[in-house]
Structures are given as structure tokens and as C-alpha cells.
Amino acid sequence: MSTDNLTYTLRELLIERDVRLRVPSYQRAYSWDRNEWQIFVDDLQEQADSAYAHEHHYYLGHFLFEPTREGRTGLIDGQQRLTTAMLFTAAALPHLSTEASALSGQARAVLLRAGVPRLLAVAYDQRIFERLLERAVNNERRLVGGSTTAAQSKMTRAVDFFTEWLNEQEDVSLIAGRLLTTLLQAQVTTFTVSDARQAAQLFELQNDRGRQLTDVEKLKSYFIYQLYLKLPADEAEGAIDRVHRCFEDIFKSAPHIMGLSEDDILRFYFYAQHGGYQNDSVLHVLKARVKEGQISARTILDFCEQLSQAFTFIEEYQRPIHGAAVANLLRLDAYPNVVYPLLLRAFFQMHEGDHKLSEVWPTIIKISHVLEKLVFRFALINSRARETDRLNEVLLDLPLDARALESKLSNLLSSSGYWWYWRDEAFIQSLEALSYPNRRAIYLLWQYEQNLQRRGYEVAASEVNLNELEHIAPQTENQNPKPGYSNYHDVRFNQEHRNLLGNLLLITRSHNGSIGNIAFSKKLESYQQTPLAQQREIVDFFEEDESQRWGPKQIQRRHNHLVEWAQKRWSFSQS
Template sequence: MEFKQTTILGFFDSSQKNYEIPVYQRAYAWDKKNWEIFLEDIVEQLNGDNSYFYGNILLETIKKDRNYEVIDGQQRLTTLTIFMRALLNVIEHRKNDSLLDDFDIEEKIRIYIKNSGNIKLRPVEYDRACFDAIIVDNKNKFEFNTPSQKKMFEAKEFFTKKLSDLSTNKVLDIFEKIEYTELTTIELTSKKDAALMFELQNNRGKDLTNMEKLKSYFMYQMYVYSNEDETNTNIENISNIFKDIYKLINDIKLDEDSILIYHNQAYIKGYPYRTLEDLKDEFKKTEDKIFWIKEYINELHTTFSNIKKFELFSSKYKSYLEHLGISAFIYPFIIKGFKFFGNDNYKLDELFKVLEIVLFRAKLINSRANIQERLNKILLGFEGDVNTLKRNIKNKLNESWYWGDENTENHFNTENMYDNNVLNYLLWRYENFLQSKGYNIKNFSIENEQIEHISPRQPNNGVIENGYDIDENSEYDEEFHTEYLNCIGNLMLISGSHNASIGNKPFNEKLNSYNKNPLLNQQAEIKSFAKEEDGKPVWKKESIDERHKKIVDFGLDTWSL
């Protein structure tokens, strides 16, 4: 183990030296907030006399004075290299400025970016083509395949824009400050030492993801508990599995730490799982710790793989779940479902159907009571039998009352459905029901989607037009205001432009508009509920009651367990 005090200039200034980020490390993940802090720190240092300290960089020596793997510090080094490229671009753009007469830009490119065929920093393998194009070769276009590639491009654009706003004097001051910024390199010669130091570094409060903390913790535990002749092999095993997990992360929309939580809820402790300390407590109870770690990380890899499969999965109830908005408590069931059902699409969609019902009820009722407490034992006991799962959930939700059949019906019949956060989703599912072939709510949309009050809310001028349930003063009675105006029987999906065009017009004019432009069948069917008075259609309590009952019956049937 070797400690070296150096500067950023000293760190990069060698024709042969290069640094590689191994593929078991996470890809580039810094965003605008991190870039802003990075730049603010540098600018702030310009006002002081003290040297700027960039921290420790932990390296594994592959070939002394030539090739190193970056064990810790990859986000900072990648950002630094991108920043130097942006800084050199700004200087290049101002090359005719007399202040830059003595600045050798080609020399700086050789030091920080590329010296002949030696590229100074190599990111994770699957991002190298992008890095080489936009940073090394300084191109402005690339077909991004991973979120990390897009972040590298955006970082270059961000720094270029910010630096372009500064004077040439200030740009040169920043360059000099960066070159003589101090850092410490810690060079290690084996995977064992790397595991030990990485864990010690991470215990110093560094801002890492929980996935990175878990990786370092397990590598260190392998160091502690492995037989001496198996230590390197076991640590490499951890590295290789995390390499595959990080490859998967780049293809997944859900963030890695959330997946880690859902995985541990599915297999470790249920919903009460909160932090890595819960996981460590379980680990400490085991006798064969090496076996436990290997089993755990293999299962974790399977979970990430299955989350990717889920995101690519196409089915009716999966699309319903997504349109409804998947709450966190649903994902542990999805993770276990893919484990038990594999590629059985029918069983998976049956599971999604059950989960959609539970999720819909939870969002419809939106109780302060904790649904996770009720489902925890069911989650931990779920081993792939959907019928048993459905029966257990039904019994538990009815036993709890909050999300049971009775309270679900109560909420369908609420007098103020207008403010419920599942109203739009419910009316889209109702539209599917009305269509002979059905719309796919994921793929079909209406422009500027809004909710129409068929009997209009009180207009600004206080006058409600004819055809509605009003008295001689053109006003609704108290019962209509409290029980009918915002109930589901009086609410309908409509486009924003259509809604604006009909406003608070008399009902017969609204009805003609619905009939002429029935984009949705729920608009066209209003005529079947309308009554007639004095030869004109009217929309009163009786009509609303009939439509309300039809939609409620549909809802109770659709979201029944």
C-alpha cells in the first residue's frame, strides 16, 4: 500500500500513465446539482490563498506507473476530465485572445485527455465509445445507449456554457487552480487490500449510493471471513456479479437503491426493512457467511434482471399498473412473481391483475392507515400461488375494513369524487368497458385531458343555463350541491378544447356537442341517461343517479377480489 501526495497536474502528467474504471464499478451518475457544487467549489477557491484539496483517489496497481484501476473516486475523476475538456474548448474558442499567447493547448490535451494512443481515463467498458467520441475526440453528437452516456454529454455542455460566461482571465485562473489542486493517491496491489481500503473509505461518510456501500461491505466481509487462499477469488466473485448488476442498471428506469429496498423487503424483512443495517443484522446471524453473501448477491442479480424484464414486459394488466402509477409497496410482489413464474406470461398477468386491484383500492381510499402492515405477512408468505394470494389479500383487506369491499363501495359513492386522484384512471377504464374492442389506456389519449361536469359548477356570473336541476332562481338546491354536483355520475372525460367550447351552455347544446364529437363513448352515451321535459332533453338528479349506478357497478365488478 503506497500513499502519494500530488497535484492534478502530477496525477495526469505522464505519457504512459492511464486510469481505468473497472466494470464492476457504477457508471457515471453525477447530475446538474453535483456539477454546480463542483464548479462553485473551484470558483470559491480562487478567492483564497490556500491550496484546493481534491480528496483521496483509491487505485489498484495493474502495472506500476502505467496502468491503474480506480477503486474509489471514479465520479470525481470522470467529472474532472469532462471539465478539463470543456475548459480547453472554451480556451480554444478564444485562441486569438492575446492573454492566451503562451498557452499551449495541444500540450494540455496530451496531459489530460490523450497522448498519442494513450487515453488518460477509461470509463466503464460499455461507456467507452461514447466517452471517446464526446470527450476524447470532442464530438458533439452520439447515439446514447445508457443514462450515464447522456450524463457525460450533458456535463460537457453544462461546463462549457458556464465557463463561456467567464472572462479569459478567470478561465485561466481556474485552469491554474485546477492544475495545482492537491490530492492523495492510495495505490494498492491486490483485491484484498482494495476491499479493505474501500470499506474504510466508505465508513468516512462519503456520499455513496446504498448499492455501492453494500458492494464494499460484502467485499470487506469476504476479506474477513474467507480462507486466505480463497480471498481473492471470493472478492473477484463479488466484483463480477456487481459488474453484471451495473450493466443491468443502465437499462433500467427504476433507480438502483429503490430496487435494493424492494428486494430486501421481498426476501429479508418484509416492509419493515428500512436501511442496510437491517440487512447487516440478518447477515450477522448466519453461520456460513461466505455462502450467505454468495446466495444473496446471486438473488440480487436475479432481481435486477427481473426488473428489466418487467419494464420490457407487455400485457394488459401491466399497462394498467403503470397507468395507475405503481406504488413502492407493489414492487416486492412483482420481484417475487418473476422469481416464481419465470416466463409464464399468463401467470404474471394474473398476478398483475391482483396487484392492480389492491393498488387501485389503496389509491381510491387513500387512508392514513398503513396498508403495508396488513400485507406484510402475505408478502413474506407468497411463494407463487396467485389464487392463494388473492384469497389472503381479500380476507386481510376486508378484515382491515379500510380497503375492503364495503369501504371501496363507500368511496365509489362519495359525494365528492371530483377530487379523487384515481378519477381519470377510473373513467378511462370505464371507457374501455364501453368500447366494443376497447381502448388501450396506455396508448390512447385526448388532448389536454380534463374532467367535465355535465351539470356545470357555479359559473362566474352565477347564472346556470336551462336543462339542469335548478330552481326558479336558476340555482341548485343544497342536496344537489353536496351529493350530485361532484359525484361520479356527473363527471366525464373530455378534451380541454371541447370543454372550453361548451362551458356552461344549456344542456341541449351540450348534448348536441357530445353527439357531434363523440371522441369517447362515455360522451355519446349521455343521451341514453338524459330525460325529456317540454320536448327538450334535461340532465337532472334522476339521470345522474342512473349513470352513477352504472359506473359504480362497473367499478365494483372491475376491482373486486
Template sequence: MESTISQLFGTGSRKFEIPSYQRAYSWEDKQINQFLEDLKNAENQYYLGHFLFESNDDSTLYVIDGQQRLTTCVIFFSVLRRVLEERKKSSEEIRVDLDALASRYLVDKIEDTQKFKTVRSDNNFFVEEIIEGREGHSQEVDTTSKERIRNAKKVFSKQFATLSTELLERWCQIIEDATVTEFIVKDKVQAAQVFAFQNDRGKKLSKLEIIKAYFMLQIYLSSGSKEKISDNITYLEDEFSKIYKQIVRINLDEDEVLNHYWRAVSGQGFYSAEVIEGIKNKIKTKSGQQGELNSRTKWIKGFVSGLAQAFQTVEKVEKSNDVHTRHLRDLNNMALSYPFLIKAYKYGVSESSIDRLVRLLENITFRSLIRGGRAEIESRLNHYLVPFKSAEDIDTTISSTINSIRQSNWWWYWNDNSLKNQLYSGDFYQNRVDNYLLWRYELQLADKNHPVPHNVSFKDLIRNESIEHIAPQTPTNGDPVANGYGPYKVEAEPKDGISSGSWLNSIGNLMLIAQSQNSSLGNKAFSKKLEVYGKDNLLNQQKEIIEFVADKSNPVWDKTAIERRRDKIVKAALEIWSLDRLN
């Protein structure tokens, strides 16, 4: 049925609510600015698209498709009303009936009830932030959807402040008169069928949304009784309600979680087919089997339930304060780890085994990154990911992986000898693991009766730290010896030169240092650097530089000093990432 936004909201005491199994508010600057751009370009007509609702009575419509647009319209009217109210207080003539606007879109003045409710977990915030428009209210901004609601309000407020009252009134009229089509279904079965063929204007459907629609359609097509289909649809709604609550609590993209989960359960691990294609193929394999409809429905329900748990696992990992989990996160390469962790939590693995698994994954990820991706590791890990099918398998999986790293030629690129060679080579400079290596070295120094370095996380540290070349990449005035450095080039014995011997990017010549320090030190003389190292910070690795100098009364930073420091750091690294520590 075709109508307008004002007719859609203005029918009797009609109210709108976004069910908890639907996505929370997800529009960002791109979509809000497009909404505003559409208004700027609109003449007298504006089409806001199609809306799908479910309703068991005439008073409340549950938004199945179109929730992003409706939420944005309510935020638009809320901000517009308050801007025009302020101008009215300044004796400016306002032609819009502001009380009617509030009653139509915000609070029904007859029943004193909220006209539009967002998902339950965000609604109290929505009431105070948008419906009542309070400043400094007590509701926390603890989800990304709440952040986006507030951001939409800010974008509209900033834009409206620059526009004339006449134009704002025109925009109000354009949105109120915007053409929409609506379709109201009376039960969940019909809603699932129609939703499968709908799209939401503004943001491209995610893979998760496509899968959700596909599953609901498959349940509808299962040819069971209407009551049974309705029960199964309700089950999916409840599980997706859990998923959408988690989505706004994690940093990882929802489709990445879906991909990691699919690798965990598909039976193909890291070499699984693309997730949408793979799931559809899995559903097809259920066809032709005895009891195929029940089998298909059972598989879908099990998959969605496990997916909801996978989102919970991601939140556990992201928010864990466990030191080993923090180290794993710091490596910023969780794609190797999440399929294992999702499986481990799915099978109810004990916390002690989870800890051992996390330490193994951190160790393997470090070894992989130190090589700079020059060797493919997924096939090796797949050898242990795919057969891992119960909690009892975990310790065998971990022990077998450790033994393979130690003994198997297939794991040669990541064994202890290869790790040692890579650490000595210095080829990993600027491959994003150098900061992490030096950070772990700093922590080990703190464990060796040195002062604790700082009460901050690696992430906080790296924001303000950078890699310092102790012997600078470009020595002052091109005369390194005169400035306290060893010769950069030695023709007779090239390996003795800092640059000719490839010592410049050796780990022994690299150090964590504050960015402000690094820019101020630049390529100053070594004696000047020594005066600064350790002065205004708590990094032990800066304070110990003098220990590697042969003649402390006449300090020179040369190939020998770099070599001494490299050997100490490599020894520490081999201890930190020793496989013996995983037993």
C-alpha cells in the same frame, strides 16, 4: 501520496479505467454547478480530494473511489479545449498548450490510446461525445449515465461561452494544479478494505453503496485465504457490475429497489427493519454459529446475487408492454407490488402465474387507493408476502388472498361491498385514482363495440387530460337552471340538489377531457358543452353524455342524469375489478 491532477495524469503513459462493478457517471446539475462554484471561489489553490486506485502494473489504474470527480475533470478539459480552439481559430491569442492538454487528459499522442475510460457500457459513447467531441455521432443516449455525461458537457459549454479567455485559462490552471491525494493498492483484497472507509465528494453515498462497502469489508474480515477472499471479492464485483448496468436502465431509485428487495427476503415483509440496520443485524446472527465465516460469506453472496436479479425484475416491470402490467404501473403505487414481484421472479414463477399475480396486485392497489389510504393494508398483505417462499406457493397465495378479500372481516375495508360504497360515495375525487378509474371506464366502452379511444398510453393521455365537472363547480352567473343544469340547492329535499346532495363530485358528474377543452368550456351552459363533447377528440365517455339526459330536445344536466351515469360507471367498475376475473 500528495500530487496534482496534472501530475496524476501525466506520469509516463499512465491510463485510467472505471471497472464495470463501479457506478457509472451520476453527477447532475447540482454537483456540476457546485464544481463551477468552487472554481469561481478558488484563489490559487483547489483541493479535489482523495482517490483510490487498484493496479497490477504501472500503466493502468482502476478507479475504486473518486470516479465521479475524475470523469468530470476529463469532461471539463475536453469542453475547455474545444472552446479555446474555436477562439484560437478566430485569431485570439491562447496561452494554454492545447495539444498537451489533449494528450494529457484525452488521448496519449505517443501511443494513440484513450487516457481515461469510463464504465464499459458507456465508453463508446464517452469516446465520441467527450474524447473526440463529435456532433451528431451514432451512439445512442440509452442510459441515464450517458444523459448525465452529455448534460455535464452542455453545462460546461454554456458556462464557458459567457467567460473571458483569460478566466478560462485561469480555471484550466487551477484544475491542473488542484491538490489530490492518491492511494494505489495492488490487489482486490486491499482495495475492498480501503474502499469500505472511503467516501466520494459531491454526492452522498446511497444505501446501496454503503451496503456494497460493508459487504466487501465483511469478505475481507472473513479470515479465509488471500486467494479465497480475492475470489469472493471478484464475485461481488461481478454482481455489482450487473447492478450498475441496470441502475442506468431503470427509473426507480436504486435505494428503493434495495428496500423492496429487503422486504421481499428479510422474513419481515413490509415491517422489515431499516435496510442497513437490518442487514448488519442479519450478519451478526451468523456470528457464533458453526462455520460462521463460510455462512456469512455465503449469505452475502446470495443476497447480492438476488439483489442483481431484483434490479432486472424492476426493468422487466418498467418496460413491459403487457396490458395488465401497464395498468398496475398506471396506478403509480408500486410499493405494495414490488416485494411480491421480486419474490415471484426470484423463485422462477411461471409467466401465467405472474400474470395472475399482477392482476391481483392491480386489483388490490385500486381498492386501496379508492379508499384514500384511510385503512392500513400492509399488514394484510404481509400475511401472504412473508410465507411465500417457493414457486409452488404462488397460486395458493393468490387464491388465499382473494378468499380473504371476499370473506374475512379483517379485509372488510377492501371487499366488494366496501368498493361499491366507495364508488357510490364520490369521496375519492382528486385522490389521484379518479383519472385512472375514468380511463379504465373508457377502455371498457371501447370493448363494448364503441370506437377504440386512442392509440396512446394512460401516461400520455393524462399529460393532456384533466377532470371535467359536467355540472360546473361554479355555475354561470350563479343561475344553474337557466344554463341547463338542475338546481344546486333544494331546501325541501337537500339530496335532490347537485351541491346540497353531494352530486357535484360524484363519479357520474366527472369526465376525462383535454385541458384545452376544459379551460375553454369553463362553466358554460350545458347546451354549449354538449356541442363540444366528442367533437375534436375520440373519448367515448364524452360522446355518450347525451344518453343520460331525460329530454334530449331540451337537455338538462341534473341530479337524475348524474345518478344514471354514476350507476353505469359503478356497474362497469365492479365488472372491471371483479374478483371472479382473477380465478
């Protein structure tokens, strides 16, 4: 490494020394959020308000540089702080008074040089970053849209945050000028390493000073460093460019995937393609394999391309276009560590085999139907046993035929030992005990509703309150002389029946607010006017010699009916 260890103000570094910077491809994208933005602006204001501000410069931090290449110096450490400084400048610049022309000129020079940004962000985020700076320099009010990655969204929101913060100040022009002056006079220390290979290694080893790196971001830098080590220089750049494109696709997909982090998907992909559920620490395992000589440059490229495909597949899987089987599994929202590795395993098996592209999604949908049965059983029984230990053999030898998969799971669920917790006996016991407030009761009743609606009116999930349930016999006692419910002073009714599945109904949002704990006869009338078939069905639970009164007998009869239906709905075929 060189000894270029110097101190500058931000204005000296960027304007007087005319330094132009780029974020190397192994770096993570912009990741600061509201908490860091608030700290940033609070620090600037505290410095600007200090009585000794003229004596002590604000310290913006240490910047670690790569050697200059093609007119630009690589920024290894300091990207988050410098990017935020430029985004704040972009937000403050339009607020400067006409008298502050010198400061305004310096601010513009910090952002752009001859119309080109002083800092080039990672390639896939650069266009949004550039448009934000151009808008400020040209004093334009047009919105900046088109963001597709999380980093692009955060850049746009950072400018909005700083703009809103400035607008809340009593004298916005004065505050904008004072804080920009403080920022341009802020001190930075710099250090330059000797070559790009050392830079990648240093980034991979260093502790990040801002938001914690995800394992996906760490993996990107680690793989790029390994490619520097494993390939001659003329081959390394092309290979690194391929890795960069893979992670560009990953970071574009990630914000559109619901309920899963980047590291979740990395882990699920690793389960599916690199050894099963037994490997929890992906980075640790990969580094150990590199050390043992098991991972070549070709392996790294294949890994990155498949990881990118895994993100794309999950993004596509979550789109509402694949029918009831996928929609049910997503709505169940349980055991993603079971579901996604199995789906990814099937996806990659088909891609690596002789299957036609037209076969992929029909097969995935059929497998989803089988997995929904398994996951509902897991969720309902909720054993402390680790499900993935039992499923490892299924993952590693996954049948692509849904019937064969169902038969394999059925045989396992019928065996003793490892699978004891989820056998049919345990499943039936859990169904019979299902009661409020177990949220699996809502899912069961939703599936029951779909079954009833199959040949009639299809009620949309958006019309139903899937966070609350209607108690037919209400939770709060009705005080009318003849409410039509059981005796609320009956301990057995309160403990055994009032919250039982048989006393629960799905309800539409509009219906829920209109009935409360009214008398049962009035409720029954309202049930006849609803689009929900299970509410209209309540009248069928009265035998001919029964009055229309809702109590333990009717609740238990309906409960038994639902349990029997659920056993069939979530049973596993032996064929």
C-alpha cells in the same frame, strides 16, 4: 497502510509523475450532476478571478489510492472530482486559442497518455468516457452517443453543461485558458493504502464527500470487501468479477425503470426473497446476518445475481407489451411496495421451480390482474393502516395460480380484524363518496371507458387528458338565461352533486379547450361527436318524460350506475 502522504499539483501528479489511474470495481460509477458541476466551475472561476491566485493554489481535494497494479493506481476516493476535472478539460480544450499551445498540450496530456485515458472509469462506463476525451483531444465535433447507464448519460451531459457555460462567457478562449490553468495548478493531497483488501474496507467505511451513495452502491462495495475476507486470493478475483458484472447489468437497467429508485428495487427484491415485508433496512439486516455467520461467499454471489435479475425483470415488466392487465396496474401507479415484491416473488418461484419459460409471463400477467383489484381498493380507501403487515403471509406463501391468489385475498378481505379497513363495506362506502378532485375518479372512468369500448373504437390513453376531468354541470356557473343546469345557489347541489363522480367525464385534450361552461344543450351536441363512449352515453341517462336538463337527479342516477359497475369490476371471486 503506507505513509505515502504527499501534495502535488494536478499537472505534477498526472504528467510529471506520470500517474495512471483506475476506478476499482467496488467503486460506484460517476454520479455528479448539474448542481455539483455548477459548484465545480464556480469554484474554479472564483480562484481564477482572485487577486492572489498566483500565491494560493486551488485545492481540488484529497485522493486516496490503492497500490499500483499492472501499471495503474486504484483511485478509492476522489473519483467524482477527478472525473469532473477531466470532463471540464474535455469541454474547455477545443476553446483554447492557437497561442495557448503549451497549455493545450498539457491539457491533452492530462486526458490521454499515448492515446489511452489517464483514468479508467468503471468498466461498463469506460467506453463513453474514453470517446468523450478522444473527441476533445482530436478536436472532433461528432456527437458521443450510445449511453446506457445513468453514469454514461451524466458524463455526456457534464461535457455539454461545461461547453454551454463556456459559450455564455464574453471571451470564451480567455476564460477557458484561465480556468484550465487554474485547474492544472490545483493542489491535491494523496495517501496510499497497503493492499486492495484494506482499500475495499476503507471505501466501505468512509463518508462520501460528493453525492450520497445509494444503498445499492454501498452494498456492492460491502459484498466485494466480504469476498476478499471469505475467499483465498486466487478465488476472490473471479468472484469479484462476477459481482462486478451483476452490478453492471443493474446500473444499465436502472435508468430505464420508471418511478422507482435503485434502493426501492433492492428493498422489493429483499422483501420477495429474504424474509418478507418485515425487513425495511436491507443493509442493516444483511450486515447482521454476515456477523452471525449466515452469509457465505456463495450466498453473496447468489444474492447479486438475483438482484440483477430483479432489475431486469422490472425493466421488462414496464415495457408496453404485456397487455391491459399490466398496463392498468402501471397506470394506477399505486402501492409499488405491495405490487413489485409480490410480482418478484412469483417470478423467482417460477424460475426456481419446474415451470417452463413460456409460462412465466402469462402467469405474471394473470397475477397482475388480481393485484390491480387489490391495489385499487387500497388506493381508494386510503387507510392509515399498514397494508404490508396484512400481506406478509400472502407474500411468504404466494399462490402462483391467479384464481387461488384471488380466492385467498377474497377470504382475507371477508375476515374481521386485520383486514377490516378494506372489506367490501368500506370499499362500497368509498365508491359512493368518490368525487372530484380524487384522482382515482380519473382511473375509474378510464377503466369504465375501456369497458364501453371493448367491442368498438379503442381510444388511446394519449388522446385523453388523464390529468383533468370534465364537469358536465360546470364548476363555474353559466350566466345564460336557460343554461340547462341546476340552480348554483342551491347549497345541496353545490355540496353533494357538482363534484360527484356522476357529474364527471373523461375528455380529450382538443375537446376540453373548446367547450368550457357552455349551455348543456351545446355540450350534449359536442358529446355526440367525441370518440369517448361515456360522453355519447350521457343521452341515455334521460328518461322519456325528462327534458334534456342536467341536474341532481341525472347526476345521482349516473353516479349509482358507475358505483354499481365499479363494485363488479373490482370484486374478488370467492371461487
